[in-house]
Amino acid sequence: MHASCSGGPTALEALLTMRGSSNTVLADVTDPVHPRTICTLTGSWTPQLVNQAMVSWSATQGGPGSPGASIIATLDLFTGTSAVATSWTGGSFMDGLHAWSPDHFQLVYVTSDDTAVNVHLLSGAGDRQLMSFGAVLGRGINPGEDDAFVSFSPDGAYFAFEQTFTGGGDHLVVWSRSGVVFSQPSATMATWGSSGSKLYFRQPNASVIYVWDSTGP
Incomplete structure (x- = not known):
């Protein structure tokens, strides 16, 4: 992943693909009707924002039936500094799905191979495997019903993993610290x-x- 930038970070940003282009850009969306390109990203991966200056993405050399090296990497768009946040052996469906906490100090991520799907939490306290699910079953995908989602709540107090693909385990789990x-x-x-x-x-x-509310009914 590489970035070419023409300006500095702003308070309101988004990763976009502009009409008529195949490249992902970091844009200033202070005026959402007229987004202004700050950086143009190149690479075959799908980036997501970590903070106003950094993106992350996952990559693997593995695949279903052929596990290989997997990573989650980060790139500072303005300095060009890249780093590996974590690595494992995987490559099956949902491998590398991840989300950062609002304060950017915690990373929840999914590893997947032919034996299991695992949810990990990486923080200053280390890397913990929180839960293991059955492996993803071989089948087609229904875009109107199937989903895979991992994300922290806006206040950072909780994170959720929801999916419709594993062969065993709950399909929605919410954690607190x-x-x-x-x-x-x-x-x-x-x-x-x-x-x-x-x-x-x-x-x-x-x-x-349905709604789950941390404050109760």
């Missing part, structure tokens, strides 16, 4: 609200939206 606080055997299309820690989701093949 002290452990699991909520789980569902089946769920899809989860997303956090814009503030606090409310998680919205629905059941597969259903249209009712």
Whole structure:
């Protein structure tokens, strides 16, 4: 991953693909109707923002039935400094799915091979495997029902992993710093609200939206 920048970081940024272009750009979206390109990124991976100056992405040399080296890497867009945040052996579906806490000091990530799907939390206290799920089953994907989601709540107090692919284990789990606080055997299309820690989701093949609220009913 490489970046070419024409300006410095701003308070409101987003990673976008502009109309008529195949490149991802870091844009100033202070005026969302007229985003201004700050950096142009090149590379075959899918970056996500860590903070206003840094992106991360996952890459693997493995694949289903052929595990290989996997990493999550970071790139400072303005200095060009890159680093490996963590590495493992994997390469199956959902391998490398990850999210950063709002303060950027914690990383939750997914490893996947032919035996299991694992959720890890990397922080100043080290790298902990929080939970293991059954391996991803070989089947097609229904874009209207299937989903894979990992994300911290906007207040950083919780993080959730939701997916519809593993052969065993709950399909929605929410953690706090002290452990699991909520789980569902089946769920899809989860997303956090814009503030606090409310998680919205629905059941597969259903249209009712449910909410988990950390403050209770």
